[in-house]
Amino acid sequence: MRKIDPEKHAARRQVILDAAIVCFARKGFHGTSTAEICAEAGMSPGNLFHYFPTKHAIIAAIVEVERQETAEFFRELHEASDLFAALLGFMDVVLRLAADPVFSSLALEIAAEATRDERIGELVAANDADLRTALATVIKAAHERGQIDAAIDPEGGARWIAAIIDGIFGRIAVDPGFKPLEEAPMLHLLLTRFLCPTG
Amino acid sequence: MRKIDPEKHAARRQVILDAAIVCFARKGFHGTSTAEICAEAGMSPGNLFHYFPTKHAIIAAIVEVERQETAEFFRELHEASDLFAALLGFMDVVLRLAADPVFSSLALEIAAEATRDERIGELVAANDADLRTALATVIKAAHERGQIDAAIDPEGGARWIAAIIDGIFGRIAVDPGFKPLEEAPMLHLLLTRFLCPTG
The missing domain is CATH 1.10.357.10 (Tetracycline Repressor, domain 2)
Structure with a gap:
């Protein structure tokens, strides 16, 4: 079983939040797709989902x-x-x-x-x-x-x-x-x- | 050619604006369709279009x-x-x-x-x-x-x-x-x- 490195986990979470903030500020919550947040964060949708199951969880x-x-x-x-x-x-x-x-x-x-x-x-x-x-x-x-x-x-x-x-x-x-x-x-x-x- | 009664025209416009305000306050601009504004105003889409060609014109x-x-x-x-x-x-x-x-x-x-x-x-x-x-x-x-x-x-x-x-x-x-x-x-x-x- 793979162990989670807490520091790495927190850093990845922060990368997603920063990317989401840029997207939301640009196009609003409704105008932003999780695909756009992934692109901004340089991350796959599967990977993003691992940290935040929904757009609402990001907000x-x-x-x-x-x-x-x-x-x-x-x-x-x-x-x-x-x-x-x-x-x-x-x-x-x-x-x-x-x-x-x-x-x-x-x-x-x-x-x-x-x-x-x-x-x-x-x-x-x-x-x-x-x-x-x-x-x-x-x-x-x-x-x-x-x-x-x-x-x-x-x-x-x-x-x-x-x-x-x-x-x-x-x-x-x-x-x-x-x-x-x-x-x-x-x-x-x-x-x-x-x-x-x-x- | 049909003449426009200015008072009637203004009254109809106001009915549409009042209906739109109720819809916008309830569901926001993006969440409101012109069909919903028509329903709220008790008016056909063709009739609404005569007063306001777009949702933006209503706003x-x-x-x-x-x-x-x-x-x-x-x-x-x-x-x-x-x-x-x-x-x-x-x-x-x-x-x-x-x-x-x-x-x-x-x-x-x-x-x-x-x-x-x-x-x-x-x-x-x-x-x-x-x-x-x-x-x-x-x-x-x-x-x-x-x-x-x-x-x-x-x-x-x-x-x-x-x-x-x-x-x-x-x-x-x-x-x-x-x-x-x-x-x-x-x-x-x-x-x-x-x-x-x-x-």
Whole structure:
């Protein structure tokens, strides 16, 4: 019996996910065939099937990777001495992701698909709930340190920060004049006034 | 030769658009056939074709109606004595539209399609540019009356208000706890702090 090398297995999985992300961003989930993902990954359909039995399993894995990366980011964020500054740093990461055409196309594709495919909708909603929990936890901890206005309800504040993140990707879809990396000062102003009006 | 009754023609067009909106919101543009739109509108394919030669023409008409309605809203808005309060009133209309499941599904569908179909992308971008121009005009007029902080650049402020509108619809897609009508106080707080921090 052949043994599976875990590192090799993980690396091959990542090659498939990277190939799929490129294809999905280019043509959408429905417009992409598994044959195209195989071609992009330089892999046979049989081999691909060994890692991901369905296209849906690939999408689920992409969303799961994003969840893990966000969780990791927020674990580190809590070590910052200034939590509001760290939150602005997170928003700068969001702007950088929005400036990446592959990432932003994929984000819009996932958001659209979430409204039609119940399973993807559940995965995305779970990620979003995790993000809001992480943001609310930051706001609560910042309250204790006097770094965010105590009048901002953690859950409500988190919800509107999440809305602003959605909005950043929405801009990418419709507004060619929206240059995410140039928008950092205005976004910082908006969040500072919203969350620390007297700061 | 048969004469066209303009009122009857407009009414029939509207019946088709309303039927198409229901179908698109339910199954997306690609998932909806013209046969389904005909069935929903209670009309023969030949009759539908007389009003709209393609599915794309229907989508274009829906986006155009939205453009006209927004323009009309902002023409009236400028008659308000308090432009910032009127702007908050506009955002309350946005929350009401977001609370309408058919409208919000359609908005997400259009945003997603704009990234893939160049013609729809152009229509949506033109509408968005009109909206931002209208918002920037309100901010400029409000500057003159001291109703919005002069430090808010009209174009930049308009761009972030548009992002917040995108974000409201983004919430609908992923966050079942986001109840648009209940979010008015937090949205008002956010916009008041952003646009009139000393107001």
